[in-house]
Amino acid sequence: MHRSTVNELPHPPPGILAEVHSFLRGLGAPLYRYHQLVTAFQRGAQSFHEVRDLPSDLRQQLVARFGLTVLPLDVEAVRTGEQVEKVLFRTRTGARVETVLSRYRAGWSSVCVSTQAGCGLACSFCATGALGLERNLSVDEICAQVVHQRWSLEPGGAPKSVAFMGMGEALANPNVLTALSVLTAPGYGGLSPRRITVSTVGLAPALATLTEEHPQVTLTLSVHSPFPEQRAQLIPLERRYPLEENLAILDRHVLRARRKTYLAYLLIEGINDSEAHLVALARLVQRRSRPELFHVSVIRYNAAFGADPSFRAPASSKVDDFVARLHRLGVGATRRQQFGADIDAACGQLRAESLVRLGRRRPSGDPRG
């Protein structure tokens, strides 16, 4: 590693790397040592001891100060399903979160990261919402989920896309904006923002900020009902930030960024799958100033721990039919591909299960509890 490459690395992001950076400076180590360290971690080194470019006394000092690795998460359990791996992490403060790695096809993998331990928004269909909010994850804890998955793939492998669709409401956590900067910074995450998707139920002020600070990130707004009263029953946040307010932000965003934006529609048997729902949803899209830049992603409901026990998944053919009828009404739509239901790793099923097993935060009325 040459000194000339040191300047290519952007300033260390806030968090553990900034601490390592200033620790090295405090020791009087040349700046390229920091670069060597970051490069080694990117190439798959999992502990300071594995960073062979560093002199051994420096490695010892780093271990004495930070422990073996910079990752602030320990793996507590791993469950492997068809094309999917779900990792349960324990943070340094004891909070637990889950991350899901999906391998859709050879050479293509996607990681679904959590942004909060639990979630305070209490959507009636979601296992994470039934837990309540424990706390926001830090920038390091969010990014570490991606780094861990990078390490767990073949050498040199990296998730091709990242979805902020695990536990929690990304826009309720201000650290997510910084995490996006780290994941997309050349020299750190290096991911294209277009390969990152943030899903939200619609925290309007934070959504507006996100569209300004990260205009190329892909956005998904969870709709789930075109009718405000019903939507508020499914997503209580509707009462504070109505769907229309969020859609108005997205109207401006698609015009400025010229990026396709997604509207998620969770299909629940007998609840939001009627003809009236379909027509109202189609109208909602057609009313947009650039309807061709909105795409509906229809999700089949997954049975979720702590969700409304009356909710049922529609037959798979009904989901396909809903998508086909949206097409006939001129609305771009596809069915969201889902994997991992066999290990409770699909959308809405994440609940950091060991917490529940330990008897803490167990939602009432859970049939499996």
Ligand SMILES: C[S@@+](CC[C@H](N)C(=O)[O-])C[C@H]1O[C@@H](n2cnc3c(N)ncnc32)[C@H](O)[C@@H]1O
């Ligand atoms: C768990 S949420 C996390 C992201 C964000 N808080 C949101 O709600 O958009 C990710 C996706 O899972 C969906 N989801 C939640 N519960 C579900 C369930 N029981 N079955 C299928 N999808 C579900 C949400 O609607 C959302 O599209």
Ligand code: SF4
């Ligand atoms: S659907 Fe999203 S916002 Fe609603 S409770 Fe689940 S994680 Fe939170």
